[in-house]
Amino acid sequence: MTQPIVEHTIAGIRERVRSARAEIETGGAPRARVALVPTMGALHAGHLALVERAREVADIVVVSVFVNPLQFGEKADLEAYPRTLDSDVELLGSVADGLFVFAPSGEEMYPNGFPATRVSGGAIADRFEGRSRRGHFDGVLTVVSKLFHIVGPDVAVFGRKDAQQAFLVERMVRDLDFPITIETVEIVREDDGLARSSRNRRLGSGERIAALALSRALEAAASSADAGIDAAIAAAQSALMGERLVTLDYLAIVDPTTFTPVDDGHRGRALVLIAADVGGTRLIDNESIYLR
Ligand code: PAF
Secondary structure (H helix, E strand, O other): OOOOEEEOOHHHHHHHHHHHHHHHHHHHOOOOOEEEEEEOOOOOHHHHHHHHHHHHHOOEEEEEEOOOHHHOOOHHHHHHOOOOHHHHHHHHHHHOOOOEEEOOOHHHHOEOEOOOOOOOOOHHHHOOHHHHOOOHHHHHHHHHHHHHHHHOOOEEEEEOOOHHHHHHHHHHHHHOOOOOEEEEEOOOEOOOOOEOOHHHHHOOHHHHHHOHHHHHHHHHHHHHHHHOHHHHHHHHHHHHOOOOOEEEEEEEEEEOOOOEEOOOOOOEEEEEEEEEEEOOEEEEEEEEEEEO
16 A cells, blocks of 8 residues: 655645646546545544545545644643544555545644634534533534635545534535535444544543443433333433443434434434543444434
8 A cells, every 4th residue: 555645734735636636637537536534633443434435435535634723622632632643644554545644733724823714503513512612613614614625625524423513514515505525424333332532542441441331321222212212311321320430411312404402203313412521531422213
């Protein structure tokens, strides 16, 4: 496999995409498709699934690696976020040929400090993750918009673990007429059910075991869904009971088309969301259920 080409500047990645496109399109070949996989690095199997999907749907794949300070509320959380560019590039090179990595510095992305102009996700962005992490999604949507303008992809690929993020990005693309298709990819789990996350590497061994309570709670909700929403929530809550290291932030069942909580009359697909602090590490997970 060839190692990815890493660019640190906006001008550099634009030129790479332009020339890769031109090369594919020489001789009248159809327009080359570009996919963007936005990440904050510390890559794991979940990210590799996004890259795999990007390769299936596009000719040119750009993986961005940028720990976006604009989406972190607490300085400590930003500082603790793992930064592992060299091993990320190596990992990408071991799974796919011909990738481009865009890894800008903070100054490259925000040369005048944090931008005065931001993209707002509206009321839904203040719920669930947004309630505990004020301004988080405005930071996400702002950087994602910038990445869209910088790379100019036809497709962008996001993971379904960050379900609220995927919902808000899809809505932003529609609301602001970005000519981009959003692809979402299923959650990748460890063998024991823990959803893959860059934050998992912060878990100590006791916390790693305690963290399984999240996927257990989702499974419990899913297997009680036939008895209705209250029963599903109660089953999830009882799966969390006695987990000393787990502090629940929210547990909710939402309509995936509106991201608002469903009531007992809801029929069809719904999404069970969970977020918890596990020994100081914030983890999120979700599972799709069907309400009859
Ligand atoms: O999901 C993430 O890793 C980040 O929120 C994203 C989409 C790369 C924006 O910084």
